[in-house]
Structures are given as C-alpha cells and as structure tokens.
Amino acid sequence: MSVLFPKWMNAFPTIAALAGVGGLTTAVAGFWYYATPKFWEVGYMPAQPGAGFNHQIHAGRLGMDCRYCHSNVERSAEANIPSASVCFGCHAEARLAKLAQSEVHRERTDFVREAYAGDASIPWTRVHKLPDYVRNFPHDVHVSAGVSCFSCHGQILSMPVVFQSQSISMSWCLDCHRSVRERPEEVLVPRDKVTNLVWVEEHLKQARQDPGKHRPAARLILESLRDAPPENCGACHY
Ligand code: HEC
Ligand code: HEC
Ligand code: HEC
Ligand code: HEC
Ligand code: HEC
Structure with missing residues (x-):
C-alpha cells in the first residue's frame, strides 16, 4: 500500500x-x-453498423484468437480494430456458398463486401474510451505482464455485441495496481494464456477460491515484471 x-x-x-x-x-x-x-x-453497448460484429460467433464458436484481428495488442499501446479486408478474407462473394448457404447470411454480411469494394472502413462505434487527459494506457505492457483481456473487458467470448463490463474509472485502475502486489493470483496469468478467455475465467475463479495454491506461481510472474504498476499521477496523466 x-x-x-x-x-x-x-x-x-x-x-x-x-x-x-x-x-x-x-x-x-x-x-x-x-x-x-x-x-x-458499465453496460454501455452502442449500436454498431450493418449487422455488427459478433464475438460470440467468431472468437467463441469459431475459436479465432483475439490477435487474428487485434493484431497490435501485444506490440503497441493501442489495440487496433481490424480493417474490412480482414473480414473480406472470409466474407468475399466467392466464399459465400462455403460459409453459409442461407440468403439471410448473404444479406447480413453485405455491409462487409460493400465497405471493401468502396475501399472504406466500417464505421465501428467505440465502446471503451479514456478521456484525453489520461495520457498513457499501454495495452502491450499489460498484456505482456500477464494481465488478460478478460480482467478488463470481461467474457468477450459470450458477447454477441461488445459492452463495457468494467467501470474504467481511475479507482478501477489504481485498485488493480495496488492489489496486484498483495494478491497477484487474482490478476496475473501465464503470458501464453492471456487471450484464452475460457481458461482465464476458470483459472481466476479457482485462484480466488484457493489463493494459497495459486499465489506462488503468480508471485513469480509479478517478480519478473520490469516495474511495479505505477501509482504516481504522472504515469497516467500529463
Ligand atoms: C474476426 C475479428 C475479431 C476477433 C477474432 C476478435 N475481435 Fe474484438 N473486435 C472486432 C471488431 C470488428 C470490433 C469492433 C466492433 C465492435 O466493437 O463490436 C471489435 C471490438 C472489440 C472490443 C471493443 C473495442 C472498443 O470499441 O472499445 C474489445 C474489447 C474486443 N474486440 C476484444 C476482443 C477479444 C478479447 C478478442 C479475443 C477473445 C477479440 N476481440 C477477438 C474484431 C475481432
Ligand atoms: C476466419 C473467417 C472469418 C473472418 C476473418 C470473419 N468472419 Fe464473419 N463469419 C465467419 C463465419 C464462418 C460465419 C458464419 C457463422 C455461422 O453463422 O455459422 C460468419 C458470420 C458473420 C456474420 C453473420 C452473423 C450473424 O449475426 O448473422 C457477420 C455479420 C460477420 N460474420 C461479420 C464479420 C466481420 C465484420 C468481420 C471482420 C471484422 C468478420 N466477419 C470476419 C467467418 C469469418
Ligand atoms: C488492463 C486493462 C486492459 C487489458 C488487459 C486489455 N485492455 Fe483493451 N482496453 C482497455 C482500455 C482502458 C481501453 C480504452 C483505451 C483508450 O481509450 O485509449 C481499451 C480499448 C481496447 C480496444 C479498442 C481500441 C480502439 O482503438 O478502438 C480494443 C479492440 C481492445 N481494448 C482489445 C483488447 C484485447 C484483445 C485485449 C487482450 C489481448 C485487451 N484489450 C486487454 C483496457 C484493457
Ligand atoms: C487488472 C489489473 C490492472 C488494471 C485494471 C490496470 N492495470 Fe495498469 N498495470 C497493471 C500491471 C500488472 C502493470 C505492471 C506491468 C509491468 O510493469 O510490466 C501495469 C502497468 C501500468 C503502467 C506502466 C507502464 C510502463 O510502461 O511501465 C501504466 C501507465 C498503467 N498500468 C496504466 C493503467 C491505466 C491508465 C489503467 C486504467 C485505465 C490501468 N493501468 C489498469 C495492471 C492493471
Ligand atoms: C494508473 C493510472 C492513474 C494514475 C496513477 C492516476 N490517475 Fe487520475 N485518472 C486516471 C483515469 C483512467 C481517469 C479517468 C477516469 C474516468 O474516465 O472516469 C482519471 C481521472 C482523473 C481526474 C478527473 C476526475 C475523475 O475522477 O474522473 C483527476 C482530477 C485525476 N485523475 C487526478 C489524479 C491525481 C491527482 C493523481 C495522482 C495523485 C492521479 N490522477 C493518478 C488514471 C490515473
């Protein structure tokens, strides 16, 4: 403390x-x-263009890794939203018959082909947004420290439409930064598991129930970090 x-x-x-x-x-x-x-x-769930994007289908049922689309999340501060060409890779006209036979499917995915043909990006509405006076929120640092998407975005795999599941307030950031030193098992997971949200949800549940068993491994991850999570104003503000 x-x-x-x-x-x-x-x-x-x-x-x-x-x-x-x-x-x-x-x-x-x-x-x-x-x-x-x-x-x-909490619960903020803006409407998305076209038929939207369904994480439950793509990341859940089809099992696509987060980094297939959010490919910068491990190497830059910002997590990117994929361009229409990433979607088009599967939703091209030529692949329609293979993907799903129904006319409904064609209609629901038309907006992807239209955006791609028009060289336009799909105008997704942002769900999570920090105010401008928060200077620094680095995805890469958190993800490579072993903080899972699950801890900050919730169980994305079960979301047909993404919503904000955490408060994203200043005390939310600081509560984690403080508590991780005493109870690292509630936050830190092995780095290769960070995007495996099914595994992480179950693991964090067990770690809360039996902290004694899980703390030593989590403490090793904590000790391997470059720095302790910051609490000084300048780390996050101008
Ligand atoms: C096939 C591509 C694809 C995959 C795979 C994917 N996403 Fe997404 N994700 C998107 C698109 C497109 C959006 C923007 C539309 C929306 O917000 O629903 C998005 C939005 C999000 C958002 C909200 C961003 C905001 O505006 O604040 C989060 C959080 C997110 N994804 C997390 C994940 C996680 C975690 C995984 C892995 C479990 C994942 N995504 C897998 C394409 C993908
Ligand atoms: C790896 C291949 C793949 C990629 C990449 C992909 N999709 Fe899909 N998508 C599918 C498959 C397969 C289905 C059909 C699932 C089903 O209905 O069984 C589908 C279904 C859909 C549907 C229809 C779902 C519904 O609610 O009716 C929409 C809309 C859609 N995708 C949008 C997108 C968007 C937007 C992107 C890019 C961000 C994208 N997809 C990227 C494979 C992909
Ligand atoms: C420590 C908390 C935390 C973790 C871990 C985290 N995120 Fe985020 N994420 C945030 C916050 C906060 C924002 C809003 C950032 C902003 O406004 O600058 C955000 C924004 C996003 C966005 C929207 C980016 C945009 O430009 O529209 C996507 C996509 C996203 N996160 C995906 C992921 C994925 C995928 C993972 C796991 C690999 C992940 N995040 C891990 C807290 C987190
Ligand atoms: C669930 C836990 C958790 C949450 C929530 C969280 N962080 Fe962190 N944060 C960490 C950990 C763990 C580290 C230490 C990473 C390291 O040193 O490698 C860290 C490190 C940082 C750093 C230092 C980066 C560096 O270069 O050393 C900044 C800045 C930061 N967090 C900002 C934020 C902000 C802003 C928020 C809220 C929007 C936030 N964090 C929410 C766990 C969290
Ligand atoms: C770990 C990152 C982090 C640190 C350290 C931090 N802040 Fe913040 N602060 C935030 C975030 C994120 C918000 C935006 C909260 C929101 O949108 O509700 C914020 C918001 C604020 C606000 C606006 C009012 C509010 O609560 O929304 C003030 C004032 C503020 N911070 C002052 C400070 C001061 C003074 C310090 C040092 C004693 C500090 N902050 C340290 C992340 C941080």
Whole structure:
C-alpha cells in the first residue's frame, strides 16, 4: 500500500468539486457528475453498423484468437480494430456458398463486401474510451505482464455485441495496481494464456477460491515484471 497515494485520494476530484463550490445545488450536481458516470458506463453497448460484429460467433464458436484481428495488442499501446479486408478474407462473394448457404447470411454480411469494394472502413462505434487527459494506457505492457483481456473487458467470448463490463474509472485502475502486489493470483496469468478467455475465467475463479495454491506461481510472474504498476499521477496523466 502506497503512503504517497493513500486510498482516500480516489475521492480527490469529488472533494475538490465540493470544496470549490458553494450551495447545495452545485454540490449535488458535482456529486452526480463525478459519482454516477462510473456506474452508468458499465453496460454501455452502442449500436454498431450493418449487422455488427459478433464475438460470440467468431472468437467463441469459431475459436479465432483475439490477435487474428487485434493484431497490435501485444506490440503497441493501442489495440487496433481490424480493417474490412480482414473480414473480406472470409466474407468475399466467392466464399459465400462455403460459409453459409442461407440468403439471410448473404444479406447480413453485405455491409462487409460493400465497405471493401468502396475501399472504406466500417464505421465501428467505440465502446471503451479514456478521456484525453489520461495520457498513457499501454495495452502491450499489460498484456505482456500477464494481465488478460478478460480482467478488463470481461467474457468477450459470450458477447454477441461488445459492452463495457468494467467501470474504467481511475479507482478501477489504481485498485488493480495496488492489489496486484498483495494478491497477484487474482490478476496475473501465464503470458501464453492471456487471450484464452475460457481458461482465464476458470483459472481466476479457482485462484480466488484457493489463493494459497495459486499465489506462488503468480508471485513469480509479478517478480519478473520490469516495474511495479505505477501509482504516481504522472504515469497516467500529463
Ligand atoms: C474476426 C475479428 C475479431 C476477433 C477474432 C476478435 N475481435 Fe474484438 N473486435 C472486432 C471488431 C470488428 C470490433 C469492433 C466492433 C465492435 O466493437 O463490436 C471489435 C471490438 C472489440 C472490443 C471493443 C473495442 C472498443 O470499441 O472499445 C474489445 C474489447 C474486443 N474486440 C476484444 C476482443 C477479444 C478479447 C478478442 C479475443 C477473445 C477479440 N476481440 C477477438 C474484431 C475481432
Ligand atoms: C476466419 C473467417 C472469418 C473472418 C476473418 C470473419 N468472419 Fe464473419 N463469419 C465467419 C463465419 C464462418 C460465419 C458464419 C457463422 C455461422 O453463422 O455459422 C460468419 C458470420 C458473420 C456474420 C453473420 C452473423 C450473424 O449475426 O448473422 C457477420 C455479420 C460477420 N460474420 C461479420 C464479420 C466481420 C465484420 C468481420 C471482420 C471484422 C468478420 N466477419 C470476419 C467467418 C469469418
Ligand atoms: C488492463 C486493462 C486492459 C487489458 C488487459 C486489455 N485492455 Fe483493451 N482496453 C482497455 C482500455 C482502458 C481501453 C480504452 C483505451 C483508450 O481509450 O485509449 C481499451 C480499448 C481496447 C480496444 C479498442 C481500441 C480502439 O482503438 O478502438 C480494443 C479492440 C481492445 N481494448 C482489445 C483488447 C484485447 C484483445 C485485449 C487482450 C489481448 C485487451 N484489450 C486487454 C483496457 C484493457
Ligand atoms: C487488472 C489489473 C490492472 C488494471 C485494471 C490496470 N492495470 Fe495498469 N498495470 C497493471 C500491471 C500488472 C502493470 C505492471 C506491468 C509491468 O510493469 O510490466 C501495469 C502497468 C501500468 C503502467 C506502466 C507502464 C510502463 O510502461 O511501465 C501504466 C501507465 C498503467 N498500468 C496504466 C493503467 C491505466 C491508465 C489503467 C486504467 C485505465 C490501468 N493501468 C489498469 C495492471 C492493471
Ligand atoms: C494508473 C493510472 C492513474 C494514475 C496513477 C492516476 N490517475 Fe487520475 N485518472 C486516471 C483515469 C483512467 C481517469 C479517468 C477516469 C474516468 O474516465 O472516469 C482519471 C481521472 C482523473 C481526474 C478527473 C476526475 C475523475 O475522477 O474522473 C483527476 C482530477 C485525476 N485523475 C487526478 C489524479 C491525481 C491527482 C493523481 C495522482 C495523485 C492521479 N490522477 C493518478 C488514471 C490515473
């Protein structure tokens, strides 16, 4: 537990908002502004273009690895969304008969072929988005440390439409950064398992039930990290 950055500091913005203003109305407004979006954002599931993209079918039933499409997630800060050409590789006109015979399937995947033919990208709506004043969220560092997509995005394999399953608030980031030192088994998995979300869900459940058994292996992963997860403001803010 850090002395420099105690837990009550999570309430800092709220306290600042309350201290800086007079009058009950503004105080209540301040409270709502800072306190409600966290809960409100969990479950956020924007509509997607065309028939959308179904992770339950592609990553779940068809078993495609996350990195087939989110190919930069291990080597850059940003996790990329695949271009229409990645989809077209399977959804080209010529492969329709092989993929699925039904007319419904053709119609539901027309938007993929139209985007590809028009050299356009499919206008996906972003689900997870940090505010601009958060300078640094590196996917590569987290993923190669052994933090699974599951810990931050939930069970994507069972989502026909992706939604936000975690609060993505500042205290959410910091709670993990702090607790991972004491209870690494609740977060860290072997690096080669990071995208195996079925395995990870079951493993993390067992680790919570029997921490003593799983802690030594997780502690080894923790000790192999370059740095401890940061809690200083500058690590995440300008
Ligand atoms: C066949 C390609 C493909 C595969 C495989 C795939 N995804 Fe995706 N993913 C997409 C596309 C396209 C989107 C954008 C549309 C959407 O949000 O539904 C997306 C969106 C997402 C988002 C939401 C991004 C945002 O806007 O915030 C997350 C999180 C995600 N994928 C995680 C995963 C994980 C975890 C896996 C592996 C279990 C995976 N994906 C496998 C294509 C893929
Ligand atoms: C590796 C091959 C492959 C890739 C790559 C792929 N798909 Fe698919 N997709 C399939 C298969 C197979 C089905 C049929 C599944 C079924 O219905 O049995 C399918 C089904 C679909 C459907 C119809 C599902 C429904 O709800 O009716 C849509 C829409 C779709 N894909 C969109 C996409 C998009 C968008 C991408 C790119 C981000 C993509 N696919 C990439 C193989 C692929
Ligand atoms: C430690 C938490 C964490 C982990 C682990 C994590 N993500 Fe993310 N992911 C986030 C956050 C936070 C954002 C929003 C980033 C932003 O706004 O800059 C995000 C955004 C995304 C996006 C949207 C990117 C865009 O530009 O639209 C995709 C896709 C994604 N993640 C996929 C994955 C996949 C696949 C994995 C596992 C290999 C993964 N993430 C692991 C927290 C995480
Ligand atoms: C589920 C656990 C978890 C969550 C949630 C999480 N992190 Fe981390 N984060 C880690 C771990 C573990 C490390 C240490 C990685 C290392 O040192 O190799 C880390 C390291 C970092 C680093 C240091 C990167 C570097 O180059 O050393 C930054 C910056 C960071 N996280 C930002 C964030 C932000 C911003 C969020 C919230 C949006 C977040 N993290 C959420 C586990 C998490
Ligand atoms: C591990 C990464 C991380 C660290 C370290 C961190 N922050 Fe944040 N901070 C965030 C994220 C992510 C958000 C955006 C939260 C949201 O969108 O709700 C945020 C939001 C904020 C906000 C806006 C109000 C709010 O809560 O939404 C303030 C003010 C702030 N941080 C101040 C600080 C100060 C001061 C420190 C150092 C004592 C600090 N932060 C350290 C990640 C971090």
